[in-house]
Amino acid sequence: MTTLEIMKAAKAASPALATADPQVIHAALLAMADALQESAQAILAANALDLEAAQATISPVMLDRLRLSSERIDAMAGGVREVCALPNPIGEILSTVERPGGLRIEKVAVPLGVVAIIYESRPNVTSDAAALCIKSGNACILRGGKEAYRSAAAIVKALQAGLVSAGLPAQLLQLVSDTTRQSANELMRGVGYIDLLIPRGGAGLIRACTENAKVPCIQTGTGICHIYIDRAADPYMALSILENAKASRPSVCNAAEVCLVHEDIAESFLPLLREQLVDKRIAAGLQPVELRTDPRASAIIAGTKAGDTDFDTEFLDYTLAVKVVADTNAAIAHIAAHSTGHSEAIISSDEAAATLFLRQVDSAAVYHNASTRFTDGGEFGLGCEMGISTQKLHARGPMGLRELCSYKYIIRGSGQIR
Numbered sequence: 380m381t382t383l384e385i386m387k388a389a390k391a392a393s394p395a396l397a398t399a400d401p402q403v404i405h406a407a408l409l410a411m412a413d414a415l416q417e418s419a420q421a422i423l424a425a426n427a428l429d430l431e432a433a434q435a436t437i438s439p440v441m442l443d444r445l446r447l448s449s450e451r452i453d454a455m456a457g458g459v460r461e462v463c464a465l466p467n468p469i470g471e472i473l474s475t476v477e478r479p480g481g482l483r484i485e486k487v488a489v490p491l492g493v494v495a496i497i498y499e500s501r502p503n504v505t506s507d508a509a510a511l512c513i514k515s516g517n518a519c520i521l522r523g524g525k526e527a528y529r530s531a532a533a534i535v536k537a538l539q540a541g542l543v544s545a546g547l548p549a550q551l552l553q554l555v556s557d558t559t560r561q562s563a564n565e566l567m568r569g570v571g572y573i574d575l576l577i578p579r580g581g582a583g584l585i586r587a588c589t590e591n592a593k594v595p596c597i598q599t600g601t602g603i604c605h606i607y608i609d610r611a612a613d614p615y616m617a618l619s620i621l622e623n624a625k626a627s628r629p630s631v632c633n634a635a636e637v638c639l640v641h642e643d644i645a646e647s648f649l650p651l652l653r654e655q656l657v658d659k660r661i662a663a664g665l666q667p668v669e670l671r672t673d674p675r676a677s678a679i680i681a682g683t684k685a686g687d688t689d690f691d692t693e694f695l696d697y698t699l700a701v702k703v704v705a706d707t708n709a710a711i712a713h714i715a716a717h718s719t720g721h722s723e724a725i726i727s728s729d730e731a732a733a734t735l736f737l738r739q740v741d742s743a744a745v746y747h748n749a750s751t752r753f754t755d756g757g758e759f760g761l762g763c764e765m766g767i768s769t770q771k772l773h774a775r776g777p778m779g780l781r782e783l784c785s786y787k788y789i790i791r792g793s794g795q796i797r
Contacts, residue, residue, distance in 0.1 A: 382565040385520060385553045386572035389493045392550035393518040397490045401467045403545055408463035408510060411541030412456040415506060418537035419452045425533035426502065433526045437500065440630040440696050445500045445527055455506040455534075462510040462762035468780045469516045483791040488784045490516030492574035495566045496765070497522045497588065499580035502530040507756075507763040508577075509538050509552050514762075515783040518551045520573070522566060524580070525558035532556075567592040577778075579766045582693060597774060599766035602632035602721035603693050604751045607710040607736065609727030610641040614648055616748065617726040618655045621699075624724070624750040625656065625668055630695045632767055633722050633754040637690060637700045639710045645679055645703045653680045656699065668697045675703035690717050707732045711739050718742055720769040722751040743769055743776035 380388070396404070415422070426447040433445060473486040494517045498504045505521055512519035523531040531554055539549040555562045566576060567588060576596045578588040589598050606624055608617045624635035640648055656668040670682035671689040682701065689700045690713075704710045707725070714723055724746035725736040733747045744754040754777065756764025761779030768774040774782035 382562045386569050388550040389518040389520050390572045392548045393492050397516045407542050407545035407547050410544045411538045412459040414537040414541040415456040422533040425529040429529045444630050455503050458763040459510040462514050465762050468784050485789045489787050491785050493518045494575045495520040495573045497578045499524040500526040502527050505531045505534040511765050515780045522555040597768050598770040601719045603719045604635050604722045605637045605714050606635045606724045607639040609732050610643040611729035612726040620750045625699050633751050639704050642703050649679045666697045668699050671700045673702040676701045722754040724751050
């Protein structure tokens with residue numbers, strides 16, 4: 380099917396889901412989860428072909444994003460079941476107003492209609508997006524990257540089988556086969572068919588969508604995440620959080636890219652940071668973190684001197700930009716100038732400094748004494764996520780079921796006229 384045919388089919392099928400009995404949607408999601416696990420071998424075989432084709436074209440950390448395993452497929456199925464277990468958002472009465480003339484006005488949650496997602500080389504996004512869309516009553520159009528197309532196609536085939544087994548049309552969940560820019564452009568221009576477009580990927584993809592889309596579009600994902608080590612930080616807590624935020628999975632948007640260190644502790648803390656992220660990791664046979672240091676940090680520890688763009692780069696790799704700052708206000712000012720509005724953290728036992736940081740840093744998620752890696756739908760209790768919105772309308776932070784809903788007003792009267 381062409382992209383236009385897919386959009387038309389999704390639009391035509393969407394009313395069947397919007398009006399479906401919640402028990403039917405519940406059964407469909409459980410069947411989708413079961414189908415993922417039952418199709419694991421076919422999905423893994425498709426993923427192996429994707430991995431083989433991508434070996435020479437993407438970095439090792441990006442290959443890790445692309446790679447599936449039986450455990451990861453089980454986790455994908457678990458994510459679908461977690462979404463299934465969440466309260467049904469559709470039809471929820473958000474507010475009620477009784478007017479003096481007797482009108483009863485209810486604000487009620489309703490599906491958006493058709494949600495399109497453009498994403499890159501993360502096959503698990505396929506099942507996460509599908510589960511969230513179906514649970515929230517939306518038809519779902521997926522347009523993945525060429526590196527993961529075989530994997531995504533195998534996943535969608537399994538998920539569609541689950542939908543159909545519950546009596547819902549397969550057209551509610553579709554994968555665009557064209558992975559060229561043309562199909563992305565068609566989705567961006569899908570006025571009348573696409574109710575919301577969500578790009579999940581690098582800065583280039585997100586910028587292209589937000590600048591060119593003629594349909595409503597959410598800006599998501601790009602994460603230049605900062606961790607500020609205050610002078611009142613517990614150094615060992617700080618090291619543990621930093622290693623988790625940077626090295627546990629550096630290819631994801633909630634990984635830390637910048638470490639800011641208060642000047643009062645720079646002399647003592649920076650050698651510990653280098654020991655933790657470089658020396659100890661080498662000794663343990665792990666990938667060390669390359670430290671891109673500003674002039675003040677370079678005078679204390681060995682590292683690669685930071686270039687002009689290093690504090691504005693989402694590395695998505697084992698690379699961390701390091702800067703010494705005068706105080707909490709200077710850290711806040713640096714974040715305001717360089718952050719993408721995703722996630723930032725302060726490590727400090729000083730409640731006044733923490734409160735100042737939490738209040739003044741204007742990002743979707745702001746942490747005190749915790750890793751930025753928690754900015755995730757599953758960790759926030761949303762089951763899984765459609766993406767991390769770094770804008771303020773209509774959604775911000777991890778996007779779950781509520782963010783895939785709109786609302787309408789239902790007015791009940793008894794003959795009133797104006």
